[in-house]
Amino acid sequence: MTHAAAPSARDRVTLDGHIAGAGTQEGTRLVVGRWLRSPLGAFADVMVERADGTRVLLAPRADVADLVTRLYAFDAVHVVDVRVAADRAARTWTVEAGPLDARLVLGDRTAVGHLLTAVPRPLTRSAVTAGLVAAVAGAVLPGVRTRGAGRDGTPERYAAHDQHAVVAIDARWGDRTLGALRPVVPAVRFGFSSVPARPAVTAVHVVLG
Numbered sequence: 620m621t622h623a624a625a626p627s628a629r630d631r632v633t634l635d636g637h638i639a640g641a642g643t644q645e646g647t648r649l650v651v652g653r654w655l656r657s658p659l660g661a662f663a664d665v666m667v668e669r670a671d672g673t674r675v676l677l678a679p680r681a682d683v684a685d686l687v688t689r690l691y692a693f694d695a696v697h698v699v700d701v702r703v704a705a706d707r708a709a710r711t712w713t714v715e716a717g718p719l720d721a722r723l724v725l726g727d728r729t730a731v732g733h734l735l736t737a738v739p740r741p742l743t744r745s746a747v748t749a750g751l752v753a754a755v756a757g758a759v760l761p762g763v764r765t766r767g768a769g770r771d772g773t774p775e776r777y778a779a780h781d782q783h784a785v786v787a788i789d790a791r792w793g794d795r796t797l798g799a800l801r802p803v804v805p806a807v808r809f810g811f812s813s814v815p816a817r818p819a820v821t822a823v824h825v826v827l828g
Contacts, residue, residue: 631828632658632686637705638821639712639723640807640814641785644798646670648807649721649790650814651714653703659683663703665716666691668807669792677701677716690769690827691809712820721790721797725783725820732782767811769827775811778824785818 636654643649650666664687665677676693678684679701688696699717706713712723728736765777790797806813815821 630658631826633827634825636823638814638823639785639819640803640821641721641723641788641818642801642803643788643790644801645795647790647792647797648803649714649719650807650809651703651712651721651723653705653712659686663701663714663716665701665714665719666693666807666809667719667792668809672808674807674809677719689771690773690775692770693809718793719790721788723785723818723820724787726786727784729782729784729817729819731779731815731819735780735782738780765812769810773827776826777812778826779821780824781822783820785820788818 634654634657636652636656639649639651639653641649641651647670648668652664652666654662654664659680659682662679662683664679664683666687667675667677669675673695674693676684676687676691676696678687678696678698681698684696684698697717701716702714704713705711710725712721712725714721714723765779767775769775785800788797788800800818802816803814803818804816806816
Protein backbone atom coordinates (compact mmCIF):
# COMPACT_ATOMS: atom_id res chain seq x y z
CA MET A 620 0.00 0.00 0.00
CA THR A 621 1.31 3.48 -0.85
CA HIS A 622 0.68 6.64 1.12
CA ALA A 623 0.58 10.29 0.11
CA ALA A 624 3.64 12.38 0.90
CA ALA A 625 3.38 14.63 3.94
CA PRO A 626 1.94 18.01 2.90
CA SER A 627 4.47 20.82 2.69
CA ALA A 628 4.27 24.07 4.65
CA ARG A 629 2.79 25.73 1.55
CA ASP A 630 -0.22 23.40 1.45
CA ARG A 631 -3.53 24.16 3.15
CA VAL A 632 -4.35 21.04 5.15
CA THR A 633 -7.52 20.01 7.00
CA LEU A 634 -7.99 17.15 9.43
CA ASP A 635 -11.13 15.86 11.13
CA GLY A 636 -11.13 13.60 14.15
CA HIS A 637 -10.70 13.51 17.89
CA ILE A 638 -8.04 14.42 20.43
CA ALA A 639 -7.90 12.66 23.80
CA GLY A 640 -5.90 14.16 26.64
CA ALA A 641 -5.24 12.35 29.92
CA GLY A 642 -2.77 12.40 32.79
CA THR A 643 -1.70 9.50 34.97
CA GLN A 644 -0.70 9.07 38.61
CA GLU A 645 2.85 8.17 37.55
CA GLY A 646 3.15 11.58 35.87
CA THR A 647 3.00 10.57 32.22
CA ARG A 648 0.56 12.65 30.16
CA LEU A 649 -0.95 11.45 26.88
CA VAL A 650 -2.38 13.25 23.86
CA VAL A 651 -3.94 10.78 21.43
CA GLY A 652 -5.01 11.90 17.97
CA ARG A 653 -7.55 9.77 16.12
CA TRP A 654 -7.86 11.30 12.66
CA LEU A 655 -10.70 10.03 10.51
CA ARG A 656 -9.99 12.29 7.50
CA SER A 657 -6.71 13.89 6.44
CA PRO A 658 -4.54 14.26 3.32
CA LEU A 659 -2.63 11.22 4.60
CA GLY A 660 -5.79 9.14 5.07
CA ALA A 661 -7.08 7.93 8.42
CA PHE A 662 -4.41 7.51 11.07
CA ALA A 663 -3.72 7.77 14.80
CA ASP A 664 -0.72 9.21 16.62
CA VAL A 665 0.24 9.64 20.25
CA MET A 666 2.16 12.49 21.87
CA VAL A 667 3.59 11.48 25.25
CA GLU A 668 5.23 13.60 27.90
CA ARG A 669 6.90 11.42 30.50
CA ALA A 670 7.09 12.31 34.18
CA ASP A 671 10.67 13.57 33.69
CA GLY A 672 9.55 15.95 30.91
CA THR A 673 10.77 13.86 27.95
CA ARG A 674 8.48 14.44 24.96
CA VAL A 675 7.92 11.45 22.69
CA LEU A 676 5.99 11.10 19.43
CA LEU A 677 4.61 7.68 18.49
CA ALA A 678 3.67 7.79 14.81
CA PRO A 679 2.49 4.98 12.51
CA ARG A 680 4.46 6.04 9.42
CA ALA A 681 7.24 8.34 8.36
CA ASP A 682 4.88 10.69 6.48
CA VAL A 683 2.77 11.15 9.63
CA ALA A 684 5.91 11.76 11.69
CA ASP A 685 7.04 14.35 9.12
CA LEU A 686 3.75 16.24 9.36
CA VAL A 687 3.54 16.19 13.16
CA THR A 688 7.19 17.12 13.78
CA ARG A 689 6.83 20.01 11.37
CA LEU A 690 4.33 21.48 13.81
CA TYR A 691 5.31 20.21 17.27
CA ALA A 692 8.54 19.64 19.20
CA PHE A 693 9.73 16.29 20.62
CA ASP A 694 12.81 14.87 22.25
CA ALA A 695 12.31 11.48 20.54
CA VAL A 696 10.28 10.23 17.57
CA HIS A 697 9.41 6.55 17.08
CA VAL A 698 7.68 5.09 14.03
CA VAL A 699 5.70 2.15 15.43
CA ASP A 700 2.37 0.43 14.92
CA VAL A 701 -0.29 2.79 16.32
CA ARG A 702 -3.83 1.48 16.74
CA VAL A 703 -6.74 3.31 18.37
CA ALA A 704 -10.00 1.37 18.59
CA ALA A 705 -13.06 3.35 19.68
CA ASP A 706 -15.91 1.23 21.05
CA ARG A 707 -19.07 3.33 21.23
CA ALA A 708 -21.09 0.69 23.04
CA ALA A 709 -18.46 0.15 25.74
CA ARG A 710 -17.51 3.86 25.68
CA THR A 711 -13.80 3.06 25.53
CA TRP A 712 -10.71 3.89 23.52
CA THR A 713 -8.07 1.16 23.32
CA VAL A 714 -4.65 2.51 22.36
CA GLU A 715 -1.72 0.35 21.26
CA ALA A 716 1.39 2.25 20.23
CA GLY A 717 4.86 0.79 20.62
CA PRO A 718 5.62 0.73 24.37
CA LEU A 719 2.21 2.22 25.25
CA ASP A 720 -0.91 0.19 25.98
CA ALA A 721 -3.86 2.19 27.31
CA ARG A 722 -7.58 1.86 27.78
CA LEU A 723 -9.53 5.08 28.27
CA VAL A 724 -13.08 5.03 29.60
CA LEU A 725 -15.35 7.83 28.40
CA GLY A 726 -18.04 9.47 30.50
CA ASP A 727 -20.77 11.99 29.83
CA ARG A 728 -20.61 15.01 27.58
CA THR A 729 -18.89 17.84 29.46
CA ALA A 730 -20.36 21.29 30.09
CA VAL A 731 -18.02 22.56 27.35
CA GLY A 732 -19.31 19.79 25.09
CA HIS A 733 -22.90 20.90 25.61
CA LEU A 734 -21.87 24.45 24.77
CA LEU A 735 -20.03 23.33 21.63
CA THR A 736 -22.92 21.23 20.31
CA ALA A 737 -25.24 24.25 20.67
CA VAL A 738 -23.10 26.30 18.26
CA PRO A 739 -23.69 25.71 14.53
CA ARG A 740 -20.67 23.87 13.16
CA PRO A 741 -20.09 26.29 10.24
CA LEU A 742 -19.77 29.09 12.82
CA THR A 743 -17.07 27.29 14.85
CA ARG A 744 -15.11 26.51 11.67
CA SER A 745 -15.30 29.96 10.12
CA ALA A 746 -12.09 31.96 9.87
CA VAL A 747 -14.21 35.10 10.36
CA THR A 748 -15.29 34.04 13.86
CA ALA A 749 -12.01 32.34 14.82
CA GLY A 750 -10.95 35.24 17.04
CA LEU A 751 -14.15 35.12 19.09
CA VAL A 752 -13.98 31.33 19.39
CA ALA A 753 -10.36 31.59 20.55
CA ALA A 754 -11.25 34.18 23.19
CA VAL A 755 -14.10 32.08 24.55
CA ALA A 756 -11.96 28.93 24.60
CA GLY A 757 -9.21 30.72 26.49
CA ALA A 758 -11.66 31.96 29.10
CA VAL A 759 -13.43 28.63 29.59
CA LEU A 760 -10.35 26.37 29.33
CA PRO A 761 -7.22 28.11 30.65
CA GLY A 762 -4.10 27.07 28.75
CA VAL A 763 -6.04 26.00 25.65
CA ARG A 764 -5.58 28.09 22.51
CA THR A 765 -7.43 27.46 19.28
CA ARG A 766 -5.24 29.63 17.04
CA GLY A 767 -1.48 29.79 16.74
CA ALA A 768 1.47 28.69 14.65
CA GLY A 769 3.35 25.43 14.34
CA ARG A 770 7.06 25.00 14.98
CA ASP A 771 7.79 25.90 11.35
CA GLY A 772 5.46 28.92 11.40
CA THR A 773 2.48 27.22 9.75
CA PRO A 774 -0.79 28.86 10.95
CA GLU A 775 -3.01 26.42 12.88
CA ARG A 776 -6.68 26.71 13.74
CA TYR A 777 -8.65 24.21 15.84
CA ALA A 778 -12.46 24.15 15.76
CA ALA A 779 -13.92 21.93 18.49
CA HIS A 780 -17.52 20.77 18.17
CA ASP A 781 -18.04 18.23 20.98
CA GLN A 782 -16.35 16.93 24.11
CA HIS A 783 -16.76 13.99 26.49
CA ALA A 784 -15.00 13.41 29.78
CA VAL A 785 -12.42 10.67 30.23
CA VAL A 786 -13.30 9.11 33.59
CA ALA A 787 -10.76 6.27 33.96
CA ILE A 788 -7.55 4.97 32.46
CA ASP A 789 -5.62 1.71 32.56
CA ALA A 790 -2.22 2.30 30.99
CA ARG A 791 1.24 0.78 30.80
CA TRP A 792 4.52 2.02 29.35
CA GLY A 793 6.52 -1.11 28.66
CA ASP A 794 6.38 -3.11 31.88
CA ARG A 795 5.54 -0.07 34.03
CA THR A 796 1.97 0.63 35.17
CA LEU A 797 1.15 4.32 34.90
CA GLY A 798 -1.50 4.37 37.62
CA ALA A 799 -4.86 6.03 37.99
CA LEU A 800 -6.30 8.91 35.96
CA ARG A 801 -5.07 12.38 36.86
CA PRO A 802 -5.49 15.85 35.33
CA VAL A 803 -3.10 16.86 32.56
CA VAL A 804 -0.92 18.81 34.99
CA PRO A 805 1.56 20.24 34.33
CA ALA A 806 0.43 21.14 30.85
CA VAL A 807 2.11 19.29 27.98
CA ARG A 808 4.80 21.18 26.04
CA PHE A 809 4.56 20.09 22.43
CA GLY A 810 3.44 23.29 20.75
CA PHE A 811 1.47 26.51 21.01
CA SER A 812 -1.46 24.99 22.92
CA SER A 813 -2.25 22.34 25.49
CA VAL A 814 -5.16 19.97 25.97
CA PRO A 815 -7.60 20.80 28.79
CA ALA A 816 -6.40 19.94 32.29
CA ARG A 817 -9.52 17.87 32.80
CA PRO A 818 -9.10 14.58 30.87
CA ALA A 819 -11.41 14.57 27.85
CA VAL A 820 -11.95 13.50 24.27
CA THR A 821 -12.67 16.46 22.01
CA ALA A 822 -14.03 16.28 18.46
CA VAL A 823 -12.12 18.75 16.29
CA HIS A 824 -11.69 20.13 12.80
CA VAL A 825 -8.13 21.36 12.22
CA VAL A 826 -6.95 23.75 9.51
CA LEU A 827 -3.23 24.11 8.83
CA GLY A 828 -1.99 26.89 6.58
